[in-house]
Amino acid sequence: MEAAVSDQAAGNATSPATNAASAHRRAFAYGLIAFALVACLPLLPVNNYILAATVRALIFISLGQAWNVVAGIGGLLSLGHGVFLGLGCYTTGILFNKYGIPPWFGVWGGVVLSLLVALVMGSMTLRMRGVFFALATVAASLAMVQISRHFVDLTGGADGLALKFFGNSLWAAQSRTPAPFLYAALAFVTAYYWITRWILNSKFGLEMQAVRDDEVAAAAAGVAVFRTKMLGLLVSAAMTALAAGLYMQFYMAIDPEAAFGLSQAIQLQLPALIGGLGTAWGPIIGGAIMIFLSEVTNWGGTKVGISGLDIFVYGLMLLAVVLYAPKGVVGTLLRNTVKGSGR
Amino acid sequence: MAGVDAALLLALQAILSGILVGGVYGVLSIGLSLAFGVMRIVNFAHGELVMYGMYAGVIASKNFGVDPLLILPLSFVAMALIGSVQYQVVFRRFVGQATLQQLLAAIGCALVFQMIAQMIFGADTRTATSVFSGQYVVFGPFFFSMSQIVAFAIAVIATVLVEALLRTTTWGKAVRAVADDMETAELVGVNASYINIGAFALSAGLAGLAGTVLVTYFPTYPSVGFSLMPIIIIATTIGGLGSIGGTFLGGICCGIIQQVTAMLWNSALQDVPLYILLMLFIAFRPTGFFGLRSE
Numbered sequence: 321m322e323a324a325v326s327d328q329a330a331g332n333a334t335s336p337a338t339n340a341a342s343a344h345r346r347a348f349a350y351g352l353i354a355f356a357l358v359a360c361l362p363l364l365p366v367n368n369y370i371l372a373a374t375v376r377a378l379i380f381i382s383l384g385q386a387w388n389v390v391a392g393i394g395g396l397l398s399l400g401h402g403v404f405l406g407l408g409c410y411t412t413g414i415l416f417n418k419y420g421i422p423p424w425f426g427v428w429g430g431v432v433l434s435l436l437v438a439l440v441m442g443s444m445t446l447r448m449r450g451v452f453f454a455l456a457t458v459a460a461s462l463a464m465v466q467i468s469r470h471f472v473d474l475t476g477g478a479d480g481l482a483l484k485f486f487g488n489s490l491w492a493a494q495s496r497t498p499a500p501f502l503y504a505a506l507a508f509v510t511a512y513y514w515i516t517r518w519i520l521n522s523k524f525g526l527e528m529q530a531v532r533d534d535e536v537a538a539a540a541a542g543v544a545v546f547r548t549k550m551l552g553l554l555v556s557a558a559m560t561a562l563a564a565g566l567y568m569q570f571y572m573a574i575d576p577e578a579a580f581g582l583s584q585a586i587q588l589q590l591p592a593l594i595g596g597l598g599t600a601w602g603p604i605i606g607g608a609i610m611i612f613l614s615e616v617t618n619w620g621g622t623k624v625g626i627s628g629l630d631i632f633v634y635g636l637m638l639l640a641v642v643l644y645a646p647k648g649v650v651g652t653l654l655r656n657t658v659k660g661s662g663r
Numbered sequence: 664m665a666g667v668d669a670a671l672l673l674a675l676q677a678i679l680s681g682i683l684v685g686g687v688y689g690v691l692s693i694g695l696s697l698a699f700g701v702m703r704i705v706n707f708a709h710g711e712l713v714m715y716g717m718y719a720g721v722i723a724s725k726n727f728g729v730d731p732l733l734i735l736p737l738s739f740v741a742m743a744l745i746g747s748v749q750y751q752v753v754f755r756r757f758v759g760q761a762t763l764q765q766l767l768a769a770i771g772c773a774l775v776f777q778m779i780a781q782m783i784f785g786a787d788t789r790t791a792t793s794v795f796s797g798q799y800v801v802f803g804p805f806f807f808s809m810s811q812i813v814a815f816a817i818a819v820i821a822t823v824l825v826e827a828l829l830r831t832t833t834w835g836k837a838v839r840a841v842a843d844d845m846e847t848a849e850l851v852g853v854n855a856s857y858i859n860i861g862a863f864a865l866s867a868g869l870a871g872l873a874g875t876v877l878v879t880y881f882p883t884y885p886s887v888g889f890s891l892m893p894i895i896i897i898a899t900t901i902g903g904l905g906s907i908g909g910t911f912l913g914g915i916c917c918g919i920i921q922q923v924t925a926m927l928w929n930s931a932l933q934d935v936p937l938y939i940l941l942m943l944f945i946a947f948r949p950t951g952f953f954g955l956r957s958e
Contacts (some may be wrong), residue, residue: 453945483749635771
């Protein structure tokens, strides 16, 4: 199974196999079409509800792409990426509300803070394998829930923090309609896609994949295991905190559970898991499926009068993916193309 | 002088209540520890099994007027059954490998269990009453809730029974053999898949039992499992994943630290020192006090 994963990674890098290359060209063409469709969406006669749902999907795709770097490419089971999302949101929001610093600059404060926290978390836990790292990240995010509830003056406590609303304003990065966010989020997804592609092909990405597949063998081959893991965590944390800036501007509010809670952490993971861990396309496809299903179930849930049905569906999706399609949609599709070409 | 005495008394009161609360944390956690020790499975839905145990107590007390403490065997058996189904459907394929997939599958179970509870019982907070509810014991300058004393006693008895089961019976020896080395155990004639499902049922049953004990003084709600899970994880890590007695002591440590923080510093931040402690243990002693070697 691991051999198949690295085959696929090698295919992404420099594949002599023409079928893989043409599969990638095809995927690229589909991607271009999807990009154009989404970009033209505000010009079409669609209502704001659909636009907002699309923005939500794109934001969760970006967050999923960020998680994918550490978990998919690096194989580190971080269940605590809510920490970086929350730090990004809260820092952007607090700097804006209290000090009038526009989110364009404030978000970098969140990135720096996330990097610092990731550095501390990583240096304490990255030497541990598997479960212990996962448990430590859970603990970190739950500690953040309590801490953010406690410092009411700064964070608004359990009620959360709402951005001061300025209407349509470029300076405050706010808008009454979802269309500007659509373009911003699309830019994020595109940039993160290229970053993921670049990481997958770079020496750093190959080293991460080597560490993921076999830590001892990677170390024997001269990979600095700890440094590679740490770098992966830092890149992923920074990407999450940056996308969190967009999350904050779009949702206009954050509270401890939405920032650091376990359900949120799971929503950050589902795009990559559904789509395919460690692939550049995975989070994009997975995020679209996740938001589509959650919108449909929430709509159905309000009809029947049951709330929170989307969490139930997330749980089922998680189980279904892990038990029946551990490589996600992209992994399953790629396997089929390889099989079909008789390799 | 009187001020110093008062602070000292408060600290002692905190430590003693911490021991009582911590014993229950211990029995909440030993199931998780057992499943990890035998099968290397971290059941993130352990807290949800506890939650079902709590609701069993609520239903017994509110719908049937039966004392929750009387249905302990029932909730043990019921959760053991749910646990064996969970094992057969989800965890069987992950035995021996605590992987990302295994953790995620367990979280998936937790979400599904949680939402099922919310659909059946609603999102409201529910309580149960036992004969000991509302009774207090005054012991010199200290006072304790009777429910907590009884819960602590049951926790100690349950832990001792599990230890005895594992140490003295043939089945227990087989479980420990599988925990040490599954392949060798099979070579000497132990049916490991049989042992695994039994051990997992025991782990789930303990969660149910602990939940029903806990609900005599702690209210329940659908996401209570997620709220308890950090303490369960911390108790297990401090005590040592895989060690029953160690996990029980880990629970008591958690209880003491939590109560002392709450009474002497700030009850809103009562769990923060625990999280820091967990990080320190993971960084410097991931096997806990008595745990298995790191994976």
